[in-house]
Amino acid sequence: MITRLIYSQFACSRRCFSSKSTIFGLSSGAGKCGVAVIRVSGDASADVLRSKTKTKDLPIPRKVCLKGILHSKTAEMIDRGLVIWFPGPSSFTGEDSVEFHVHGGVAVVSAMYDSLGSVDGVRLAEPGEFTKRAFYAGKMDLTAVEGLADLIDAETEAQRKQALLQASGELSKLYNRIRSRLVKCIAHMEAYIDFAEDQDVGDDVLTEVKKDVGVLVADIQAHLHDHRRGERLRSGVRAVVIGAPNVGKSSFVNLLSNRKVSIVTDVAGTTRDIVESHHDIGGYPFILADTAGLRACTKDIVEKEGITKAKDYIELADLIILMVDSTHFQKNRFSNNIDQYIDDYLNTLGYDRSIFTKTRSIVIFNKTDLLPEETLKIVQTLPNIQCLSCHNHNGFEKVLKEVTKNLKFLCGNPNKENPHLSQQRHRYHLKQCVQNMEKFTQYLNEDCNPDMAIATQQLRSAIRNIGKITGSVETEEILDVIFSSFCIGK
Missing domain, CATH: 1.20.120.430 (tRNA modification GTPase MnmE domain 2)
Structure with a gap:
């Protein structure tokens, strides 16, 4: 009985939600563009349409028509554009709505705003207000609202798929x-x-x-x-490149970014702070952090602080990329015991193999262009090792495939049967x-x-x-947080 009362009250609040004001906003991207879409929603939408096109009869619903669009105060023509009439409840917001598709010049959009803002009872929409009205009209629930926000913000193909679902x-x-x-x-x-x-x-x-x-x-x-796959896909996989100074961490970041993100020199300890770069790899969001080279014997206070920050970042990373100087491997003649070599190398960095059990990991042997032919053949046969030369880019495609494989595991594959x-x-x-x-x-x-x-x-x-x-139980605080993240025209 209590539950039925709660839901009936909330249903009533949805039915009763109707702002007397009619709202307008730019629903397309801001800035100069070919076409700008300005949406109007509310009880006065029909009157706005008639006054701006000087027609008595409303257009056929959901059919595009070409009209001269006039200023509400001066009756001067602002632009000649497309007009679409959406009578409620068959509209995005559930209310009477109209869209004006005009040229996307700054002056045109500004004139449209001035014209619409001069009409009594019509005001500029608040961030997310169109979607909020759609929610209250029962057009979508909160999960769909959040999905729409994610769809607008999606930067990779996998993010788009998850948000669309x-x-x-x-x-x-x-x-x-x-x-x-x-x-x-x-x-x-x-x-x-x-x-x-x-x-x-x-x-x-x-x-x-x-x-x-x-x-x-x-x-x-x-x-x-x-394993928080959906949340990771939504926000991006955090990866960190670690290793001793001058093993090629910054060179790898620059190679992946195809630009100079990090400073590269022969001087040990060049990178002092965390340098993040954002990538789309295989359709997955990838945030790669270049960190200070890890070593114990440094008297540089700034470098020490960089090493501390690097270790803190490692604790939060989803993927660890361990960078090794393959010429150092050759000099130490560890070809018959790669596991022991990796363990010893990690110890010099202040870690042990357990760091790999907490998260995914990739081991890259860099500077393979400096290896003799015979040694290179041995290195290429080592298990679970990716060979790379940041100098001539040999092995880069294989490294990318390995990164993509790890991203697929970390983010999963969103689908209808198992939404994330x-x-x-x-x-x-x-x-x-x-x-x-x-x-x-x-x-x-x-x-x-x-x-x-x-x-x-x-x-x-x-x-x-x-x-x-x-959203079946009304909580205004939650609603305010969700809708405030939207842009004005949505």
């Missing part, structure tokens, strides 16, 4: 299925409470509910135990949901004569946590 409602479908299963469990519990004494409902109902709740817990935990969990907010509420269900089961198992109403309340709390993810 979420914006299309695939994550919402998953959480709504969980909610439906919880609702069914609550319905059975209420039936047991109301009718068990009349023997119309047997104890097997309670057993079945406990079983269903256990399956739900397992399913959500499986969804949670994704991409928001920390979702993870928190899912964990709370699991805790509610576990308390429900624990309460029934430990108490000889449990109060079924109290136990059932835990399931209602679980539903509420799912509702906080999708």
